[in-house]
Amino acid sequence: MSGKNDEGKRAARQRLAAEREKQKTSERRRRTLIVAAAVVCVLALATVVGVLAANSGKSKSSNSGPVAAPSGAQGKDGLAIPVGRDGAKTTLTVWEDFRCPACQGFEAEYRPTIHELTGAGELRVEYHLVRLIDGNLKGTGSLRAANAAACAQDAGKFSAYHDVLYENQPKETDDAYADNGRLIQLAGKVSGLNTPAFQKCVKNGTHDGWVDKSHQAFQSGGFSGTPTVLLNGKNIVQDPSMTPAKLKQTVEAAAKG
Numbered sequence: 001m002s003g004k005n006d007e008g009k010r011a012a013r014q015r016l017a018a019e020r021e022k023q024k025t026s027e028r029r030r031r032t033l034i035v036a037a038a039v040v041c042v043l044a045l046a047t048v049v050g051v052l053a054a055n056s057g058k059s060k061s062s063n064s065g066p067v068a069a070p071s072g073a074q075g076k077d078g079l080a081i082p083v084g085r086d087g088a089k090t091t092l093t094v095w096e097d098f099r100c101p102a103c104q105g106f107e108a109e110y111r112p113t114i115h116e117l118t119g120a121g122e123l124r125v126e127y128h129l130v131r132l133i134d135g136n137l138k139g140t141g142s143l144r145a146a147n148a149a150a151c152a153q154d155a156g157k158f159s160a161y162h163d164v165l166y167e168n169q170p171k172e173t174d175d176a177y178a179d180n181g182r183l184i185q186l187a188g189k190v191s192g193l194n195t196p197a198f199q200k201c202v203k204n205g206t207h208d209g210w211v212d213k214s215h216q217a218f219q220s221g222g223f224s225g226t227p228t229v230l231l232n233g234k235n236i237v238q239d240p241s242m243t244p245a246k247l248k249q250t251v252e253a254a255a256k257g
Contacts, residue, residue: 067209070150070158079214080126081150083159084118089254092125095218095228098145098165099133099172103227106237107166110229113244122255127162130215132226139175144202146211148183151201157193164189 069078080093092114096103117123129149131142145165152161164186170176177183180202187194187202201207218228229236231250236242 067213068206069210070153070207075126079217080128081153081158082126084124085121088122088124090123090251092123093230094125095128095130095223095226097130097132097142097226098177099142100226101172104166104169106227110244113248117251123251128214129211130218131211137173139178141175141177143211145177147205147207148202150207151198152193155193155198157190160190161193
């Protein structure tokens with residue numbers, strides 16, 4: 001009888017030990033899953049931060065020296081390149097980066113309407129050029145392209161060259177616009193732009209300091225990313241109800257009123 005009791009106790013202890021080991025294994029698995037989940041969350045957060053940085057991060061100054069504003073630049077500190085009639089009742093303020101794909105998307109959608117309204121004298125656009133992507137993805141393409149656009153402004157060809165740069169925009173990660181030769185080549189698509197004066201302006205980085213100052217103004221303005229497009233102080237890019245047709249209606253109503 002005693003032997004059977006001892007055998008029963010041993011069996012019970014073995015079952016208890018097995019159950020404890022099972023619980024330990026389950027706990028180790030649970031902790032492993034928690035750690036794995038934490039790692040995934042950290043990686044996901046890092047990805048989100050990286051995406052946000054790519055749209056709204058800060059870039060370092062190019063230390064490009066004196067500020068030489070392009071011909072006809074207006075606004076505070078001469079940082080805006082104007083397109084359209086000075087007396088237009090509506091002004092659209094546009095902050096753009098020539099390496100920014102979202103800026104290209106905005107241009108593709110709104111450009112025909114903007115051209116129509118500026119051509120009719122009903123809208124004035126003030127372009128501010130920044131170098132956001134240079135700081136986030138490294139490189140100098142934003143700076144070089146903005147300088148070249150400022151050089152085109154000197155020649156009275158900004159609007160046409162601005163459009164050419166967006167129509168031929170490389171992938172965001174491709175710093176192709178860092179090549180002055182490429183920027184000069186694209187100037188050939190604008191009648192009368194590719195002159196010795198334009199080439200010298202591009203190669204010398206004549207307006208690099210002006211681009212940096214414009215970018216610093218963008219940062220100081222607390223804007224969240226590019227494009228930032230302000231109509232009566234409101235960023236229309238963040239307005240889901242805004243369309244080119246609505247923009248046209250708003251501008252035309254202001255012109256009549």
